[in-house]
Amino acid sequence: MMQELFRDLQNVAPLGFIVLDKNHMLYFANSYMVTQTGIGNDAAGREPASIYQGIDATALAAVLRLCDDYAGKAVIADDDHTQLEIHIQAAGETPRVLHGLLYFSFIDTDGCPYYALFFCEFPPRNTSPFHKSFSRALQEIRQTRIDQQRLLGELECANDQLLRSDKLASIGQLAAGVAHEINNPVGYVFSNLKTLASYVRDLIKIVDTVEDLDSLDEIRRLKQNLDYQYIRSDVEALIQESEEGIGRIKRIISSLQDFSHIGTNGFCAVDLHQGIESTLSIAGNDIRQKAVIVKEYGQLPPVECDISQIKQVVLNLVVNAAQAIATTGTITIRTGTKDTEAWLEVEDTGKGIDEASSQRIFEPFFTTKPLGQGTGLGLALSNSIIQKHQGRIEVFSELGKGTRFRVWLPIKQAAAKEPSNAV
Ligand SMILES: Nc1ncnc2c1ncn2[C@@H]1O[C@H](COP(=O)(O)OP(=O)(O)OP(=O)(O)O)[C@@H](O)[C@H]1O
Ligand SMILES: [Mg+2]
Numbered sequence: 001m002m003q004e005l006f007r008d009l010q011n012v013a014p015l016g017f018i019v020l021d022k023n024h025m026l027y028f029a030n031s032y033m034v035t036q037t038g039i040g041n042d043a044a045g046r047e048p049a050s051i052y053q054g055i056d057a058t059a060l061a062a063v064l065r066l067c068d069d070y071a072g073k074a075v076i077a078d079d080d081h082t083q084l085e086i087h088i089q090a091a092g093e094t095p096r097v098l099h100g101l102l103y104f105s106f107i108d109t110d111g112c113p114y115y116a117l118f119f120c121e122f123p124p125r126n127t128s129p130f131h132k133s134f135s136r137a138l139q140e141i142r143q144t145r146i147d148q149q150r151l152l153g154e155l156e157c158a159n160d161q162l163l164r165s166d167k168l169a170s171i172g173q174l175a176a177g178v179a180h181e182i183n184n185p186v187g188y189v190f191s192n193l194k195t196l197a198s199y200v201r202d203l204i205k206i207v208d209t210v211e212d213l214d215s216l217d218e219i220r221r222l223k224q225n226l227d228y229q230y231i232r233s234d235v236e237a238l239i240q241e242s243e244e245g246i247g248r249i250k251r252i253i254s255s256l257q258d259f260s261h262i263g264t265n266g267f268c269a270v271d272l273h274q275g276i277e278s279t280l281s282i283a284g285n286d287i288r289q290k291a292v293i294v295k296e297y298g299q300l301p302p303v304e305c306d307i308s309q310i311k312q313v314v315l316n317l318v319v320n321a322a323q324a325i326a327t328t329g330t331i332t333i334r335t336g337t338k339d340t341e342a343w344l345e346v347e348d349t350g351k352g353i354d355e356a357s358s359q360r361i362f363e364p365f366f367t368t369k370p371l372g373q374g375t376g377l378g379l380a381l382s383n384s385i386i387q388k389h390q391g392r393i394e395v396f397s398e399l400g401k402g403t404r405f406r407v408w409l410p411i412k413q414a415a416a417k418e419p420s421n422a423v
Pocket of ligand 1: 316320321324348350351352353357361362366367368369373374375376377378379380403
């Protein structure tokens with residue numbers, strides 16, 4: 001590196017520079033410096049203050065300390081602490097002074113630090129046009145560098161915060177939703193269990209009485225006291241309600257598991273139409289009872305995707321479409337390509353989505369469906385899946401007329417994707 005630096009700077013006249021080694025001894029002087037001072041490179045290894053007239057050892061030490069502090073950056077000789085001078089007194093000529101201009105340290109390929117000190121004849125506060133523009137340029141470079149570093153710092157900080165807040169927000173949103181959704185069924189299943197436990201204790205009492213039974217009257221009395229008829233009917237209701245609550249919790253948990261499994265399977269180039277067909281066959285009767293399914297398939301090349309995940313997306317869209325249709329209607333499924341992307345579309349003639357809801361449909365747990373019908377995870381999950389595929393979902397909806405969801409997928413995935421969990 002040093003060789004290149006020397007080669008490039010050697011002939012920048014009238015600019016002198018010397019290089020000091022890690023012990024602050026002269027290592028090299030460029031030809032301008034040698035000519036001006038009469039001190040050649042045979043003086044290498046000696047202390048600059050002892051060979052150059054006018055160099056102040058204390059000021060030099062301060063400059064070198066600054067160079068260490070700002071390693072790799074230039075220190076500009078623009079104040080009293082960074083002024084270095086070399087006095088030149090050639091025989092018969094008027095005395096002249098070389099003024100320190102800028103200094104910097106660098107590590108060469110041998111791993112050792114070196115110091116480059118630049119000098120020129122005009123003093124740093126000289127008013128010559130060359131000096132003025134030179135120092136203005138240096139000043140601007142320094143300011144730009146300070147600005148850039150500040151901006152870079154701010155950018156890194158902002159990026160960090162954004163990543164963290166985005167991730168935290170989605171984890172927080174999901175966690176709050178899970179807590180909210182699960183809290184209610186857990187609450188009543190828990191209280192049902194307590195009541196059931198007390199019923200079971202009473203029933204055991206009745207059964208135990210049978211053991212040492214003196215008369216049937218005794219058991220009748222006990223049955224009456226414990227309100228056996230009520231217990232009998234309530235036990236069944238409580239068990240049914242608890243089963244329904246546990247079922248809801250199970251559904252939520254399995255949807256959440258779908259979230260965490262996104263991206264764990266491989267991407268393969270497959271026939272999307274086949275995927276759609278097999279989804280429609282499982283979606284089955286519920287949908288067909290409500291809607292006529294119209295297929296308008298275009299020409300599709302094999303699309304690189306995780307087909308089991310894409311089938312899940314299609315299922316969510318088709319089920320939503322059917323649920324949006326109050327009595328009967330039509331669900332149209334279309335496919336096509338544009339440039340390097342394939343798309344698939346599910347359109348319904350249902351009730352449409354109002355403006356306020358349309359802002360929130362991809363939020364986990366956002367649902368407008370009655371309790372027990374929707375968990376509000378379908379579209380959030382579908383969106384995560386499509387994002388993992390580097391695609392996107394578009395929604396077009398008209399209240400009272402219907403809704404069209406269009407899923408875009410790249411035909412080829414841009415790069416091999418690391419499996420990762422989505423939240
Ligand atoms: N085709 C559609 N027509 C009208 N509204 C829709 C349609 N698809 C989605 N929505 C609206 O978006 C909401 C969120 O849909 P999403 O699929 O995420 O949850 P969900 O269907 O309510 O519940 P889940 O899918 O978990 O059973 C729905 O409750 C509904 O209000
Ligand atoms: Mg849904």
